[in-house]
Amino acid sequence: MNETPLFRSMVAIGDSFTEGMCDQLLPDGHYRGWADxxxxxxxxxxxxxxxxxxxRYxxxxxxxxxxxxxxxxxxxxAVAxxxxxxxxxxxxxxxxxxxxDLAHVERTLGALAERLGARARRLVLFSSVDPSRRMRGSARIMPQILRLRRFVGELGERDNVTVVDLFHVPAFDDPRMWAEDRLHFSAEGHRRVAEAVLQALGLPAAFDWREPLPPAPGVSRAVRLRADLRWLRIHVWPWVLRRLTGRSSGDGRPAKRPALDRFPA
Structure with missing residues (x-):
């Protein structure tokens, strides 16, 4: 693009990724996140x-x-x-x-993208990071992740749709890009995703969001083991318990910005 695109309003929808989980906490108790x-x-x-x-946002x-x-x-x-x-x-x-049921996921995602794209000047979709080098046990879900990535890429062929592809970016393999729960981005991860979105929209680059972090100091095996045990106790077991009881971390939780209000306020 030859000129910086100007948008007067933005509506973000989705799950914890877009809510901004594990970025810095704001004074109102919400996470900041890449969308903010x-x-x-x-x-x-x-x-x-x-x-x-x-x-407005x-x-x-x-x-x-x-x-x-x-x-x-x-x-x-979001449409309204x-x-x-x-x-x-x-x-x-x-x-x-x-x-x-990935066919259901594709149908639902595709229909929702169609509805949103029919009204929006620009619709932004995402291809997730590649978990195969970072998460043990991710081989089970890799076929679905790759299929979903292909489907999102097909949606991105429409004129007013932009896909932010995070998949082939080794910098996201770095544990420092992730919060303690190993599922949500850290503040640095959210900063990088925000920059990826902005560059995909055609704004001038503020920095290279794909650049690896400087080498991290070495960590002993004992420290890694303690971190793994804490991760299992604090994050994995509660997640498993919610699955077994049919509950979600978002049950009863309202959106942090439900109205298209002036931003910053």
Whole structure:
């Protein structure tokens, strides 16, 4: 693109990835997240251009949501908000569950993208990072992840759809890109995803989001073992218990920004 694109509004929907889990906590108790970071940059670009309007931003994403829940609980609201820029990420929570019906995931994701793209000036979708080098046991879900990535790529062939492809980026193999739970991005991970989105939209690069971090100090086997045991106790077992009892971390949780309000306030 020859000129920096200006957006006057942004609506983000999805699960914990878009909610911003494990980024820094804001004074209101919500996580910041990559979507907030993108909105901050877009608001600044609009102000610098003297466009004469205020940037508005809504984030309907809620942690733990499956793609059907995203479509049912956030889809109508997102369409009604009529944002110029809409971001949609979902399906990985489905893929991580045994017995995932990927055909259902594709149908639901495709129909939702169709609805959102029909109204938005620009729809942003995502291909997830490659977990195969980072997560033990990820071989079970790799066929579904690769299939979903291909499907999202096909959706990205439409004129007003942009796919942010995080898959072939070795920097995301670094544990420092991830929070203690090893499922959600750290603040540095969210910073990188935000920059990836902004560059995909055609904004000037602020830094190279693909560049590896400097080498980390070595960690002893004993320290790694203690970290693994803590991870199992604090994060894995509660996740398993929720699956067994049919509960979700997002049950009863409202969206952090349900209205398309001025941003920053």
């Amino acid at each position: 970071r993108v909105a901050e940059r877009l608001a600044a670009e609009l102000a610098d251009a003297g466009a004469g309007s205020e940037f 809504a984030n309907l994403a809620v942690r733990g949501k499956l793609i059907g829940q995203i479509a049912d609980e956030q889809g109508d609201a 908000l009529d944002g110029e820029l809409v971001t949609l990420a979902g399906g990985l929570n489905d893929v991580m569950r045994p017995g995932c």
